Structure formats: C-alpha cells, structure tokens
Amino acid sequence: QHTAPAKQLLDLPNEVLLQILSNLEVCDLLATSRTSHHLRNLAVSPILHRRRLRRTRSLLPAQLSSPWRPSLADLMRRHIFLTKTTVVSRQLARSLVAIRLARRLAARPSPEVLVERCVLPAECVPYPYRGGYHAGAAAGEGSTAGAAIPVAxxxxxxxxxxxxxxxxxxxxxxxxxxxxxxxxxxxxxxxxxxxxxxxxxxxxxxxxxxxxxxxxxxxx
Structure with a gap:
C-alpha cells in the first residue's frame, strides 16, 4: 500500500489560509508573515483585515460585558488606565526628583577636592590644580598658563x-x-x-x- 504524501500548510487553498490567519493575534500574525513570501502576501491582504475587523466587532461587545473583565479600579492599580490625577502626581514626582538631584549635585565636592582626597586621578583636573592650587601658584604658574585638557x-x-x-x-x-x-x-x-x-x-x-x-x- 502506498501512502499519500502529507500536505504542507502552503499546499492549502488561500481561502483556508485566510480563515486560519484571521483567528491569530497580531503578534502571531506578524511572526507567521515572516516565514514565507506567500504567507506575507496573505497577511497584508485587505480581505484578511476586513475579516479581522468584522470578527473583532462581533466579539468585542461580549468581552466588554464579561464578568471577568477587570474593573476600573484594577486597571488604575495596574497603571493601565491613567487618570488626570495620576498624570499630575507623576509629573510632581519627577519634579521633586529633579530638585533633589540638583541639590545633591550642587553640594557634591569639586573635582579638585576629589583629587586631593585621592578619589580621582590628578589627570582629571587642569594642570594648575594638580598637587594643589597653591603649589601651582607658588611655582609661578598662572590660572591658564600650562593648563592641560582634563581627562575623563x-x-x-x-x-x-x-x-x-x-x-x-x-x-x-x-x-x-x-x-x-x-x-x-x-x-x-x-x-x-x-x-x-x-x-x-x-x-x-x-x-x-x-x-x-x-x-x-x-x-x-
């Protein structure tokens, strides 16, 4: 007995393939369209999109009235639905963080002080500040004479x-x-x-x- 060769997915008629693609999610449809040129042509077909819109229009009312649909409070708690109060509070929190960060940056030690504390290498500050500002002034160096570009x-x-x-x-x-x-x-x-x-x-x-x-x- 000779068994018939197994048919592949691409051997099916386009009508069957369109019916299969119309039941896929958007991410799955995108992944399927990248497998072959034929499936890509079917995925971008206007007929398929009209079928998907018609199917979504028929399923959406039932899903909106479903008892398993999350409530507005659950959506707000999951930060999915943002109210005006939530947006304003987020903006206020960002402003407070920016103010606190600006104060900390203004209060941090200067690079010269960090070099004196051996936190930064001496190459990170201009030449007159290396080894102390007064040492450079005592050597007769001005504020810009012999200054080198500081290195990161x-x-x-x-x-x-x-x-x-x-x-x-x-x-x-x-x-x-x-x-x-x-x-x-x-x-x-x-x-x-x-x-x-x-x-x-x-x-x-x-x-x-x-x-x-x-x-x-x-x-x-």
Whole structure:
C-alpha cells in the first residue's frame, strides 16, 4: 500500500489560509508573515483585515460585558488606565526628583577636592590644580598658563599606558644609540690595537709581501 504524501500548510487553498490567519493575534500574525513570501502576501491582504475587523466587532461587545473583565479600579492599580490625577502626581514626582538631584549635585565636592582626597586621578583636573592650587601658584604658574585638557576618569588608565609605552620607546632608542656608539668605539680601539701590535689583515699582508720579497732576493 502506498501512502499519500502529507500536505504542507502552503499546499492549502488561500481561502483556508485566510480563515486560519484571521483567528491569530497580531503578534502571531506578524511572526507567521515572516516565514514565507506567500504567507506575507496573505497577511497584508485587505480581505484578511476586513475579516479581522468584522470578527473583532462581533466579539468585542461580549468581552466588554464579561464578568471577568477587570474593573476600573484594577486597571488604575495596574497603571493601565491613567487618570488626570495620576498624570499630575507623576509629573510632581519627577519634579521633586529633579530638585533633589540638583541639590545633591550642587553640594557634591569639586573635582579638585576629589583629587586631593585621592578619589580621582590628578589627570582629571587642569594642570594648575594638580598637587594643589597653591603649589601651582607658588611655582609661578598662572590660572591658564600650562593648563592641560582634563581627562575623563575612564581614560586615565589608557593615557598612562600610552605614556609608559612612549617612555619605553624613548629609552629603547637611547639605549640603542648608546650601544651602537659603544660598539663603534670598541671596534675602532681594537683595530688600532691590532695595527699597533701587529695583528690584523694589513699586518699579515705586509708580512706576506716582506717574506716573499726576502725569499725572492735569496733565490737570486
């Protein structure tokens, strides 16, 4: 016996698919329309929307008069239905929070005080305030002379890491130049010592030619 192949959803007629889609909620209809192009075309069809509106119009009176419908007090308690009093109270609460926050921000310590208390790094304030304002004034620095742009606390660690790498690069270049100069001076000293003592390529060539000349003279 041969069994008939199972039919898929898209094999059904459009009338049946429209009837199925008309019973879905909006979120389910949206998810279904994203599965295939055919279902998307049916989901945006004006016929389907007229069916859904007609069905909603027939079901809405029964749901409004249902005894399980939440009361107005329940909706207000769940913050679903907002009255004018609720809106005004929310605005007043936001205003009170803004006033309280503004007072706390005005009473908080300045960045200079936080730097002195070691709460913020010194890079978070302009240069004259680092180490104390009076220290900068005693060094002869004005209020704007030598001032640097303050850095955000989140960038201080990154800036210090970059400065350390910059110092390391400078030290590497300095050590390399000093080492090359030292090697060059040592090579020059060794070359001069070999020439003076008689060791080296020039001295060996000279001895070779002297020996060759002496041997040639004795042969004559």
């Amino acid at each position: 606390p989140a960038l201080v660690a990154k800036r210090r890491a970059i400065e350390r790498e910059r110092v390391k690069d400078g030290l590497r270049r300095w050590v390399g130049s000093v080492w090359r100069g030292e090697v060059r001076s040592r090579e020059e000293g060794v070359r001069r010592w070999e020439e003076r003592v008689g060791v080296g390529r020039v001295w060996r060539l000279r001895r070779f030619w002297e020996t060759l000349g002496n041997g040639g003279g004795q042969g004559q």
